[in-house]
Amino acid sequence: MTLIENLLNALTPLNLVLAIGGVVAGTVVGALPGLTATMAVAVLTPLTFTMAPDSAMIALGAIYTGAIYGGCYSAILVNTPGTPSAIATTFDGFPMAKRGDGDLALTLANLASVCGGLVGALGLLLLAPPLAEVALAFGPVEYFWLAMLGLTLVAGLSRGSLVKGLIGCAIGLLISMVGTAVVGGDARYTFGTPLLLGGINIVVALIGLFCVPVLIDLVATPDEHLQVSDEVRGYRLREALGIAWARRWNLLRSSVIGTVIGILPAAGGAIASLIAYGEARRSSRTPELFGKGAPDGIIASESANNATVGGGFIPTLTLGIPGTPADAIILGALLVHGVRTGPNLFSEQSAIVYTFMFGLILSTVLMLPIGLVLGRYAYKSIIAVPKTVLAPAIALLTIVGTYAIHNSIGEVWLMLALGVLGWVLNRADVPPAPIVLGVVLGPIAEQGFVQAWLIGNATQNVAGMFFGRPISLAIIAAVLLVLLYPLLSRRRPRGSEAE
Amino acid sequence: MLKKIAFVAALAATAALASPVVAADYPERDVTYIIPFNAGGESDVTARLQDAPFRSLTGKGFVIQYQPGAGGAAAWSQLNGLSDDGYTIMGINLPHLFLQPMSGQVGYKTEDITVVNVFQLTPHALLVNADSPIKTLDDYIAAAKQAPGATTVAGTGSNTANQVAQETFDQAAGITTTYVPFTGTAATTAALLGNQVSAQWGFTTVAVEQADKVRMLGVALDERHPLFPDVPTFKEKGIDLVGGAHRGVAVPKGTPEETRQAISDIFTKINQDPAFKQKMDEGGYILLDLGYEDMDKFMSDLGAEYVAVGKALGLVK
Secondary structure, X not given: OOHXXXXXXXXXXXXXXXXXXXXXXXXXHHXXXXXXXXXXXXXXXXXXXXXXXXXXXXXXXXXXXHHHHHHHHHXXXXXXXXXXXXXXXXXXXXXXXXXXXXXXXXXXXXXXXXXXXXXXXXXXXXXXXXXXXHHHHOOHHHHHHHHHHHHOOHHHHOOOOHHXXXXXXXXXXXXXXXXXXXXXXXXXXXXXXXXXOOOOOHHHHHHHHHHHHHHHHHHHOOOOOOOXXXXXXXXXXXHHHHHHHHOHHHHHHHHHHHHHHHHOOOOOHHXXXXXXXXXXHHHOOOHHHOOOOXXXXXXXXXXHHHHHHHHHHHHHHHOOOOOOHHHHHXXXXXXXXXXOOOOOHHHHOHHHHHHHHHHXXXXXXXXXXXXXXXXXXXXXXXXXXXXXXXXXXXXXXXXXXXXXXXXXXXXXXXXXXXXXHXXXXXXXXXXXXXXXXXXXXXXXXXXXXXXXXXXXXXXXXXXXXXXXOHHHHHHHHHHHHHHHHHXXXXXXXXXXXXX | OHHHHHHHHHHHHHHHHHOOOOOOOOOOOOEEEEEOOOOOOHHHHHHHHHHHHHHHHHOOOEEEEEOOOHHHHHHHOOHHHOOOOOOEEEEEEEOHHHHHHHHOOOXXXXXXXXXXXXXXXEEEEEEEEOOOOOOOHHHHHHHHXXXXXXXXXXXXXXXXXXXXXXXXXXXXXXXXXXXXXXXXXXXXXXXXXXXXXXXXXEEHHHHHHHHHHEEEEEEOOOOOOOOOOOOOEOHHHOOOOOOEEEEEEEEOOOOOHHHHHHHHHHHHHHOOOHHHXXXXXXXXXXXXXXXXXXXXXXXXXXXXXXXXXXXXHOOOO
């Protein structure tokens, strides 16, 4: 079959309907806090078992890409990432919505997601085999340094005092250590309860730390949830396109970062968007605006997280190693369909693979109109609903969403406890962002460090392990650049500053 | 141990033929089948493939649900609180059911779980990268003897089947290697393919998926694996390591005896379905026929083995 035939196959009426339905279903599920992209794929996978393999793959790809995108709705409108991938979207998305630019923020997120999704999908279509090597070149020590690079963002996420940001980050790192350690198998900070043995789920922490403080403020202050301007402004698409075009380098850079980090089996959308956000902030001429509603922040986060979709499929399809947890589910679904991924997939079943890739590009393009309409609807509902209804509705969603993760009422209590902790810390000027940074990056930093140490020790070359590998050195250079950049740029006159 | 398995399998086959169908009307409706892991894993794929023969045998289907968390413990600790009318069953994995309660408070004890059928095994396999200088099991042992501890071996998690294999093999072969735990099979396999480690303890399923990118040095079976006729068993090399990860189903403890038997008989029959069998064989799985009547002996024998392993791992004092 030629590529054109594969493209036409992706465009059959049935596949088109599946792509549209998948994007809509994924976006809605992704928008609900607690229901992650992984869960959207898991829940909707059984529906695909009655379909032909290529249709099933198109539906699953559409659901996945829609869910990663949908996470931005609740991130922007209620300061709660709908999926972990949307964590960094809250940093500037919610401040924008708060000041009355929620519609613009949603349209920007849509454009960035579509752009990121396309870069990731094109990477998958054109460069999958060479890019898959990235997944293999990344060893434990590279993951460790990548986590360190992510942690440097703490300075940007602190509100005023760096010390308080570091305190928040340390609390997050401690939260990430709860449960059975991967290396060593010790039960840490579990206080003898089975509930904590599996660790504190990232989504439980997200809902507690982000959403509960918003809820408390919603009922404790007389202000409106979001400011609304009286004029009817539609989608503000032209304005958003202008903003995005002016930030095209950020868009491109974040999409590439997202694609590459999506390839790494132990990283994912959350880390991709955080790293892209950090890079956007570092290279910006106005880093002080980040966290206060800078469009650059939304663009970086949303383009990076949707780029991980295509990126994640690269090792999944070429190596048989899932790039993200959602990819693992899709991989399993393919096995049930009798499609074996891995080294032989491209040669033996290339028709299915290329149909799927075109389907993924199609779904990503469809996300543009679907996302704009759904986003408009979400925005209108949030601003139209009075606070007396909004607060209990969100409260109910947080509880249902938390319960849905493992059907565990214990985790609901855990979420509420973390929420109260988050609110108290927020009052003390320790915002949730650095805490969550620690929660997300803690396991990667710890496992990478211990694994690298074990391997380095076994080969009696610990120093060479940490400081002697080319990719590590490049990441270390990036870490140093981030840490020293403020000092360097202060000394130079503003005009000669290179991007 | 496989001889034991073969023996009980023969028993099971006889029993399945001889015993009158007690709960003849089971199942009268769809059966909820809880998988204690995320969708997409080996347990899920197996359950999905069991669904078709289950439908053709009984006219009813599975409603597959996922309850992941704490490596399966989140679901197993809830099992006995579920409805015990026979319409709720749960996937189980060994050695998880033995090792988890040894390592701490997981909310259940091994003997709390009523296993009615163990239907498959993925044997331990020692793998190296296809371009590794280590060509044979002898090379591997020689390399580890030459520089004790310098050979690094990736595996999934701590106190898991993979670490049990590493620990048991090293003791039997008289070598020392460094076990490096990773989260999940994906990260572990990526570490091997990227030459971050010298070898990997995994299962035959990994060797099937990765095909010519990896080389399997040995397999923990009594006889050679049909898909890998050139790969020796550890036993051939004088190393007593036979086993792997078992999968089966359990029911809440109040489930009536005849229903337990009926469920077990159905799973035994599913294993005989030619299409199902072919898919499992191709995937590197070994099908077992360990029915309800064999369970007490099977679980207590295997349990005794794992107490010894637990001591070696320092889980049991």
